[in-house]
Amino acid sequence: MDLELRHLKIVRAVAESGSVTKAATRLGVAQPALTAQLKRIERVLGGTLFERDRTGARPTPLGELVLSRARVLLPAAQELQAEARRFANTHASGFRIGATNGPILGGLVDRLATDRPVTTFTSWSATELATMAAHGRLDYVLVGACGDGGPVVDTIDWVTVSADPVFVLLGQEHPLAAEKELDLAELADEQWAVTPGDGCFADCFAAACARAGFTPRTMYETDVATCTHLARVGRAVVLCQATHQGADGLVMVPLTGAPLRWRQLLGRHPSAPAAPWVAACAKDAHADAVRRSPVYRDWLARNASFGTAP
Template identity: 35%
Template sequence: MELEVRHLRALCAIADAGSVRKAALQLGMTQPSLTTQLRRIEGAVGGLLFTRGQTGSRPTPLGHSVLSRARPIIAEMSALMAAARDAAAGAGGARLRLGSLGGRVVTGWLRRLHARLPDTDVAIHIEVSAGTLLQLLATNQLDAAFVHETEGFPLHIPPGVEQRVLMTREPRFVALSVTHPAAAHPVVGIAELADDAWIVDPAADHEWSALQRAFTTAGIDPRLVHVRDTTTAADLVASGEAVRACQPTAEAGPGTVLRPLYGDPLTVGLSLATRPGALSVPETDALFCDLADAYRSLAYANPTYRSWLHRNGGMLPSP
């Protein structure tokens, strides 16, 4: 077996994610498939590349050696592909490559960009992992990215990547069925939801870790439901089968309500990450203003979030 670039990407994904399961989710593979591929790679190089344990997968000395050679190759290949795409885009006009985590603000951001830059090809790459977006940015595959950083779990910022803060501390609300007893309260204590199942996206950065910390602080140990499909998650909440943490700019679906959590135990920081040289300072300023305007529009249009903002000083980014 000869190692290919896809094999090197798999090894880097396992090392970065810290486990085969998480790496498989990021790569769009099943865990058994990635495990089989890893065994074949280890057979080809003649030794174990990772130790497996309850805390995840860690590179062995041989693994560190292989990874130190694999990463420059991956970076060069990414740069080559990005340069080729840039050259192709250059023949057809200006191009702006953006990345973002999912959320309603993306639509408003794009709408403003299209209106301001009608002759620019704006491409958007949606991820569930801010870490992945930052790596794409650092390897010249994106020009800018809208990222979230879970409080208490700082992101690894690649060298050269800069951040411009949109919100220092955005709260996470909880989505629950209109029939839930807590739905009658304007603010919900997390302990009131101790008997509920909580929906968790296993691929989202630190979502489970942040929830676990909040649960531990509240002295509860609720059930978890791992769901990646948003439609299924919405149906489970509406039916009363589960609750879920959500962005405060989210829109309550049929049969559901959004409520702030007492004491805001779950918060994230929002920022626009850029790579120096990808955009000029005026371009970056305009891009940030479009994002901030889209965010403010959603925040003030949402009665629940608007009330939270009024109770907490109404701090939103200036235009």
């Protein structure tokens, strides 16, 4: 016979009740059956667990050792069971979505939540999110990939949601804010700001600048609010997704020839539910973001190869 959790429950019940008889009543079994079971447990463990007399049962040193372990293992097993049940219920009935900074998550959550519960997790790291999906901790992830770059983790299923250009945000008082499009070279003397990530975007930006004939000056890597503040006060030009929603004091301007490109990708754990519907919802959310961006809509009319994936 191997030691099992139910045996530890018996040891704990006898110790807490102070007698085998009271423990039998507590466990709902006959006293002779519990006594026989306790003897079998003692044979497995190699010694007596309780000193028993007419006044009750008291743990021996071996009993104290087993009891100390039982008080750790039994709650841990109960917690594991509860956590596994919560995980199974969530996995079966809801969606767990992870996303980096982007325009799609809100619209996707809004659509999915009409059918079942949704939980979200955000991170600057596309690799972290994709790894979580690969390990079954997320059902879906929304991440970006620079240019034609592939997904960051190849052990989950990927769908391309969109192919977008990268535009720039300028303060309304910037001398170039009224331009319909800008050559990247026209911004050679600017400082730059961008939200962080763990992909190749910084290298792609440096390469695009080199092709335009300059090396970029200071690059501030920071959160969205700080980026937009720096642009508003004229301290930096912000690199942004073309679906960026406007903010007071800022103007979004396309870059001629789309020297920087960004793809929105939807990653899926192989067992995640409703894959075609979720992918369609993600594309609908992106199409909505495009409709809310007059600058991007106008640009797409001249550049039909970009936008929401079919």
